[in-house]
Amino acid sequence: MPNKVNLLGRLRDNFYKSLLLYQYFYYSLGMGKYRAQIGNETYGFSSLKQVLAYASPLRSGDQLSGVAAPNAAHRVAARYALADIELKDFLSEDFAPYETDEVTRLIFDSHDKDAFKPISSFTIGEFREWLLDWETDGAMISAAAPGITPEMAAAVSKICSNGDLIQIASKIRVVTKFRTTIGLAGRLSARLQPNHPTDDPKAIAAATLDGLLYGIGDAVIGINPATDNVDACITLLTMLDALREKFAIPTQSCVLSHVTTSIEAINRGAPLDLVFQSIAGTQKANDGFGVSLSVLKEAQEAALTLKRGTIGQNVMYFETGQGAALSSDGHHDMDLQTVEARAYAVARAFDPLLVNTVVGFIGPEYLYDSKEIIRAGLEDHFCGKLLGLPMGCDVCYTNHAEADQDDMDNLGILLCAAGVNFMIAVPGADDIMLHYQSLSNHDILRMRHLLGLRAAPEFEEWLIKMRLADEKGKVPPLQFNNYAVKQLLSEG
């Protein structure tokens, strides 16, 4: 029989139960279905999108758009919440409306359920541990890639340390081909970027020859044109192609014009190897670049008809970068890094030869300093590789960001450890057209020699034949009477 005391006890218990019930509804309805209980503190989140945004490492762009966590504890609480969310949950919540955003439709409609099966029971926390497990190799991760959505990739990256991002990415090889093979283990390719403020052909040729002498250019010889019109594009394409033919260089060239300019150049019979385009992670942001999935498809098909690749037909080259979507107000309240990962879903629909984030280019209102730039570079490379992309990086900064060449040394070497496919190199690190600093030709050479990495095999063979490299593929300092210098400079 219950005595008085017991009755009071039961009343008290019921009171607490109803309080818990109240809390449950409060958090479900008022604070959203995602929450984390840390000690006595309960943190609620209104949507999956907000959990991801709050969990993101601090960066100025997320503060600018107002999606960042209000404080450091809230940020880590979001990571607790995120770790318990299942991968499956990402298949029922859209980050930009399915009805109005073609990138969301692409993500959901192309999701591969068979590839997803082996990882379908994981929470984000378990997914991280699976990726890090010694038993999980690169082939297993690559097999799962078509089942991984960009939001899943972004989510797991947010609970990875920089070391995790490097180690997991280093397991994954994504190999692509055109005239060179890019992305093999033990290789580091580089884009030779001979930009000039007026597209002066002589100046571009000089910077190209300079880069070749350092063994640069196996990813692509790629010019950002100062003028984006079809005639200018064709002039540069023709010049690069003649240079490549003259010295029988096994590589590909690219003029980084707008995709519609490239289509027109193809129609006019220009010697175009790769179609370039800047892309972002939502339809609205891509509108800002003047592109859609259909125009990218049209460009890919046009380039494929040319059959210019000798050993492969990866004909697309994409650049991306955190902040691009926000700058065109096309971010749909996603954090910088999540919407960036969605750009990789766009890229992977077109079997690209090359994809790189231009990580520090956008300025300090998006990535303030070297800490933010380095973290973003590692995240972008990791997410790209996890989604199956041949990921590279333009390791770079502008003069109003808190960064310098030392930080670029750091990020470059970290990305080599992560197994990056390629990086960008500019003479003396100074791009005189785009007014920012990247890596120098010297930096690529140093990383190759320091870390035992080599150029793409076909390009390396050419370097050896030109006596620019020794039989092991190392590129020694040049002498004035060097065979290659005579060849390239006297004729060039």
Added chain:
Amino acid sequence: MEKTDPFTTLRNNTRARVALGRVGDAIPTKAMLELQMAHAMAKDAVHGRVNFNDVANDLIDIDAIELKSAAIDRGVYLRRPDLGRRLSEGEANKLEFGEYDVAFVIADGLSAFAVQKYSANVVNETIPLLNGLKIAPVVLVNQGRVAIGDEIAQGLGAKIVIILIGERPGLSSAESLGAYITYGASVGTPDSARNCISNIHNHGLLPIDAAKKIAWIVNEALKIGLTGIGLKEAYPTNYIDSDADTIQIK
């Protein structure tokens, strides 16, 4: 053996940092320090402070007032471009409404050196070319971005606002000034409604030549009642640059 250095051929064809030579794999000491110095000057330009008293003293026959943007310091300015586009609270009250034709605004932007060296000069060269137009006192703005001119134009009642602002420094020049001209500006005016003249400095577009271009655009804008894309199309040469303050992806 070659008698001449074949790398001279490369160097003569471009001002890019080609043919730097090598020490092991690295850039030789002198070339490395040259890059560091160019970057240091760019950093100093970004973080330098404009002495607006001196700028005001350099102005000939025109008054000036000094205002602050909502960005309280350089750190906030760099992180929050939105705050650099608005005046600090109460500052707009210091503007006297006067139905002006033209208002000049001088803002520090991203190069204090450029503003210190060239801004007053450009105003002084431009005013004599604006015959018969009613010109407002010059507004000097700390921690300002291009669009802050819109709120100032509204406060002054000016038909056209000309903002002179320090451009983001490159390694080749850390003291480049930009000029943005906007007709009928008000808060929220899009960048596509502006005309821009950039690269104003002693080794680029000279202040006297910049003044001529500004005056041409002002007179044209008063005739057709707009600036930006519409005016660009009508202009015969291509020295008018693309939109202000937008993000460029490579």
